[in-house]
Amino acid sequence: MKKLKHKFEECKAVAFVTYKEWSAYRTHSLVSVFVGPVYFIVQYFIWTAVYGDAGSLAGLELSETIRYFGASALIGYLTMDFADWNLQMLIRTGKFLTFTLRPMHHRFFALSQKLGHRVLGFFFEFLPCLLIFMLLFKVEILPDRMGWTFVSVALAFLMNFYVNYCLGMTAFFLVKANGIRVVYQLFAQIFSGALIPLNFFPKVLQSVMIFLPFQYTNYIPAMVWTGSESIGVLKLNVPQAVLAQAFATILMFVLSEVLYRCAMKRFTAVGA
Amino acid sequence: MKYIKIYFACVKTAFAQAAAYRADFIMGSFITLLSNILFPLVTILIYANGAEFPGWNMWEVLLIQSIYSMSTGISSMLLSSVVWVTMDHIREGSFETVLLKPVSPLFFIISANFDVQSIGLFLGGVIMMVIAVVHTGIGSVLDILSFLLLFVAGIMVLCGMNLIMAAISFKWVGNSRIPEIFDSISTFGKYPLSIFPRTVQILSVIVIPVAVIGFFPASALLGRVDKEAFLALIPCVLFLCFGVWLYNKMIRLYEGVGG
Numbered sequence: 001m002k003k004l005k006h007k008f009e010e011c012k013a014v015a016f017v018t019y020k021e022w023s024a025y026r027t028h029s030l031v032s033v034f035v036g037p038v039y040f041i042v043q044y045f046i047w048t049a050v051y052g053d054a055g056s057l058a059g060l061e062l063s064e065t066i067r068y069f070g071a072s073a074l075i076g077y078l079t080m081d082f083a084d085w086n087l088q089m090l091i092r093t094g095k096f097l098t099f100t101l102r103p104m105h106h107r108f109f110a111l112s113q114k115l116g117h118r119v120l121g122f123f124f125e126f127l128p129c130l131l132i133f134m135l136l137f138k139v140e141i142l143p144d145r146m147g148w149t150f151v152s153v154a155l156a157f158l159m160n161f162y163v164n165y166c167l168g169m170t171a172f173f174l175v176k177a178n179g180i181r182v183v184y185q186l187f188a189q190i191f192s193g194a195l196i197p198l199n200f201f202p203k204v205l206q207s208v209m210i211f212l213p214f215q216y217t218n219y220i221p222a223m224v225w226t227g228s229e230s231i232g233v234l235k236l237n238v239p240q241a242v243l244a245q246a247f248a249t250i251l252m253f254v255l256s257e258v259l260y261r262c263a264m265k266r267f268t269a270v271g272a
Numbered sequence: 273m274k275y276i277k278i279y280f281a282c283v284k285t286a287f288a289q290a291a292a293y294r295a296d297f298i299m300g301s302f303i304t305l306l307s308n309i310l311f312p313l314v315t316i317l318i319y320a321n322g323a324e325f326p327g328w329n330m331w332e333v334l335l336i337q338s339i340y341s342m343s344t345g346i347s348s349m350l351l352s353s354v355v356w357v358t359m360d361h362i363r364e365g366s367f368e369t370v371l372l373k374p375v376s377p378l379f380f381i382i383s384a385n386f387d388v389q390s391i392g393l394f395l396g397g398v399i400m401m402v403i404a405v406v407h408t409g410i411g412s413v414l415d416i417l418s419f420l421l422l423f424v425a426g427i428m429v430l431c432g433m434n435l436i437m438a439a440i441s442f443k444w445v446g447n448s449r450i451p452e453i454f455d456s457i458s459t460f461g462k463y464p465l466s467i468f469p470r471t472v473q474i475l476s477v478i479v480i481p482v483a484v485i486g487f488f489p490a491s492a493l494l495g496r497v498d499k500e501a502f503l504a505l506i507p508c509v510l511f512l513c514f515g516v517w518l519y520n521k522m523i524r525l526y527e528g529v530g531g
Contacts, residue, residue: 031449038456042463049467050323058321179299186307195310200317 018116029124058199071225077125087168097269144227152224162252172263193219206233282383301392331407338400340486345394347430353385411495418492425508426485435515442522
């Protein structure tokens with residue numbers, strides 16, 4: 001219990017410092033208050049035109065698709081992450097050495113940093129955009145099942161972090177891992193469901209995506225948010241989808257631990 | 273004449289620099305190309321699911337988007353680095369090195385930062401356009417000439433945007449997210465104008481003429497453009513002039529702090 005409390009205090013301290021540090025750039029976050037609603041309104045017009053008189057497309061009704069895009073954008077603000085960039089920079093420059101000497105696992109430190117950074121995102125990106133969607137665009141954006149949505153977004157937050165942390169760790173083996181990051185981001189853009197709900201993809205691709213990390217960071221939480229009872233190619237209900245997310249997140253955590261242990265054996269701290 | 277000579281000398285240097293790291297250049301161009309041909313994927317998936325943009329078939333929409341990619345490719349080659357270079361100079365306080373040159377600062381920064389890598393984006397657009405045109409067919413010679421005219425106007429709009437973005441960074445120091453604002457606005461130019469409400473249509477033709485980037489040139493090529501569309505050439509020229517004026521005006525705000 002005492003250890004847990006200590007961990008919590010550590011996390012709080014790092015998160016608070018990160019929050020203060022990034023508060024200096026809060027107007028940068030406010031760019032989202034313009035960009036988010038503009039993209040949303042474009043999606044609104046596109047899909048209203050595309051649906052026309054059609055009742056549903058790829059198993060989604062127009063209102064569901066609109067809610068999906070709203071939810072997807074909002075989830076992006078809560079789960080955004082650049083642990084990959086940060087970690088590979090620390091490794092390449094050798095600065096990672098200072099973390100191996102600290103009495104705190106770097107992964108926990110980075111997660112706490114992300115928490116602080118995203119609390120800032122919550123106030124300066126998520127909340128203003130949520131209010132714009134609700135009050136200005138009059139979209140019924142609030143989740144139907146608040147509890148499940150909260151768990152799902154929290155899992156997406158962790159999943160995105162562990163995936164990015166693993167990507168960052170590739171720098172232990174490749175030194176400059178920028179290429180891998182760019183390629184991953186490219187695939188993530190398509191297959192996370194941020195561009196278009198995955199329901200629109202061919203069934204074969206949707207089946208392959210079950211085994212890839214992308215959809216657990218955006219598509220599934222966005223579908224849980226909309227309260228859909230038929231998520232993905234397996235037509236999961238909300239609890240099943242969240243369970244699948246939890247499974248994927250644990251798997252990713254284990255992978256990050258294995259990678260970390262392998263990496264520590266070969267870390268030379270050159271450049272520090 | 274002096275300015276033209278300087279410009280071409282700089283472009284030649286940019287190509288020579290790219291040739292020094294050929295693999296990096298080819299990979300970079302390829303990734304730029306891949307990441308920018310993503311948005312047609314949405315269109316393809318929409319049509320694959322039996323839906324459509326009213327009055328437009330898939331190849332016609334892809335034609336709009338391919339022309340959009342080509343315009344972005346050319347404007348990026350000419351001006352996209354100006355945004356980042358200006359931003360960095362201001363943040364680090366090293367813009368003096370530009371101001372001290374015996375040519376116009378804007379001209380110098382444009383010519384010294386020709387972005388060769390965006391050629392991937394342009395070529396991707398060309399390939400997509402050829403495929404789309406094979407399916408849609410094109411109108412008369414007059415339609416092709418109208419297309420070229422509107423295409424150049426679209427590039428002017430994008431160049432104007434780049435200059436405005438760079439100009440804003442004199443005041444809004446170090447904000448790497450400024451381009452996102454303009455990227456989001458120009459999304460309106462990637463789809464048929466008819467799907468948007470009247471107000472948005474007017475805004476995207478007259479105020480920030482993003483409709484001229486992809487939609488109008490594609491309509492011209494398909495022989496569907498109204499004569500009124502050519503009135504949009506005026507706001508395009510004005511937009512570019514505004515960009516140049518704003519950049520030159522904002523230079524005066526430079527404080528030289530940070531160096």
